[in-house]
């Protein structure tokens with residue numbers, strides 16, 4: 001099983017650590033990440049994709065890259 005890189009990230013507004021609980025080793029490949037994320041996905045029904053992220057701490061929103 002390949003080793004996934006750490007997906008640590010911070011809020012661009014308040015710099016809060018958005019990395020959540022660690023994902024169990026056996027589940028990391030399925031999730032494609034080493035940790036869950038605390039950021040909130042803003043889903044656009046028309047575009048059928050997540051277009052923005054929202055910080056759970058300060059409420060700041062930013063475009064998904």
Ligand SMILES: [Zn+2]
Nearest residue numbers: 011014055058
């Ligand atoms: Zn924030």
